[in-house]
Amino acid sequence: MSKSNTLFIGLDVHKETTDVAYVSDKLDDRVQYHGTINTNLRAFNKLLRYFKAKANKLCVTYQAGPCGYWLYRHLNSHGIECWVVAPSLTPKAPGDRVKTDKRDAMTLARLARTGDINSIYIPDSCDEAIRDLIRCREDAMLDYRQAKMRLKSFLLRHGHPCTGRQNWTEAYRRHLGAIHFLEPAQKIAYQHYINIVTEQFERLQHLNIELETLAQSWRWYPLVQRLCVLRGIRFLSAVTLVAELGDLRRFNHPRSLMNFVGLTPSEYSSGTRQRLGAITKTGNTHARRILVEAAWSYRFSPKVSEEMQKRLQGHSAKLQNLSWEIQQRLCKRDAKLRARGKEKNKIVVAIARELVGYIWTLHCRLTHKVRQ
Structure with a gap:
């Protein structure tokens, strides 16, 4: 029996057990349910040996959850392509009211073959x-x-x-x-x-x-220092943002980063009617909290305090000037929104959203490492 070119494997991973389903890259093949295995390295290694005999290439997919990324790193160490997908971004039919571990594994295998799911960012x-x-x-x-x-x-x-x-x-x-x-x-x-x-x-x-x-020995420490030139962002806030957001070069545009932290307004428009709602609050909640807390500092007039001067020391004149321009811009925008009678919480969210764009600029523009 000839091997399949690619075998897509869907895993529904839980604390103690994992359900397994697979399907080949041939469109006329149906998804097959393999069974349930224990969630440990020995069981996964045995599973990999079984599927390697059936296909030339394996593509494993499972949903992100409390079990972390140890399985992703274990599969990568064996040279196997692995996708970790967000449960909230997994397509689901509106009329599908039945959820079991078996159906979830089969759904992941089928969606991986059709390319309807994308892997999330995995930190090292x-x-x-x-x-x-x-x-x-x-x-x-x-x-x-x-x-x-x-x-x-x-x-x-x-x-x-x-x-x-x-x-x-x-x-x-x-x-x-x-x-x-x-x-x-x-x-x-x-x-x-x-x-x-x-x-x-x-x-x-x-x-x-x-x-x-x-x-200080972290690879992103220069970026942490660079973010500290912004008003409202000290060391703890900067290191939290960098650790939670990861490599910002994966965002091709600052609006993509704004969407990731959930600071963009939701929308429900149809025809000629446009309706904007509250912010989506999707993505990383830790980063969104830090950004909103930092945005409160722009309620006051622009000023380079003594503590701010210490944070600016050691940085280039270009970066110091950019820090002052950002502070003036955001403080002016805050004052303008308050003069228009906007609610203070909405003002803070608007400032935080614009602050995200400047964070993307500090990382991508000044380092000239924007992903093409």
Whole structure:
């Protein structure tokens, strides 16, 4: 029996099991269901040996999910083409109301043969490692905030409300140390809350130091430094944006990047009627949050503060001038939208959307590495 030229394999990957379906590149062949295997390297290696005997080339497709990209890297190490597709971008018939693992695997194999699905961007292992550390820091920040809220709630219940902004400084620690409780149980509970906040704060500071150290040897560190010339974007914001967005050269136009972070308005138009809705909020939520937070800083008049001057040091005069032009442009646009009576949240989104275009420019135009 002759081998097929190309065999398209669809995988529905789960934590413990994976359903497998395949189809050849011949249009008259039907999709075949292979069965269910265990989700481990031994089972996948056995599966690959079986399919290599049936075709000259293998093309494996599976949907992105909580299992990560280890399977993609394992297949690439064996020289096998692999596509990782987004579940939200997988075509589905409106009347299809039946969903099973078997049908999902067969659908992926069929769509791969017809070319109706595209693979998402896969970061390399180093980029993913930096991104994991950044998200670990974000989790530590949330744990730190929750610990402080529990402490403040405890103090509020017992007549010691916290007013204003409290930073975890030595002066504030002395203030907490001056608060006493008569009941032994309350003393224990109070000290427990303080210890948790202290521990979370030290853990957060440790992660900040580790991130700054590891980022200096990262291949995208020059881009991180370049983004720090923008108003509202410091080191943590810049490294988060670069880690979450990945290689920006894969976007041929800044509007493609705007669509990726979900800052473009949705649209439902028909005939002569045009209707624009809220932003799509698709793509990377971490990057969109950082961009919106940075956009709030353009509410104020253009200014090169002392902290901004330190960030501009070491950069070329061309980049410093571009930073000032961007700041003037966005601050002027913010003022113009406020004068027109626009809602402040819509203004911030508009500024964040335009800021995305300048980020694309800083990466692609100044480095002269735009993908042709």
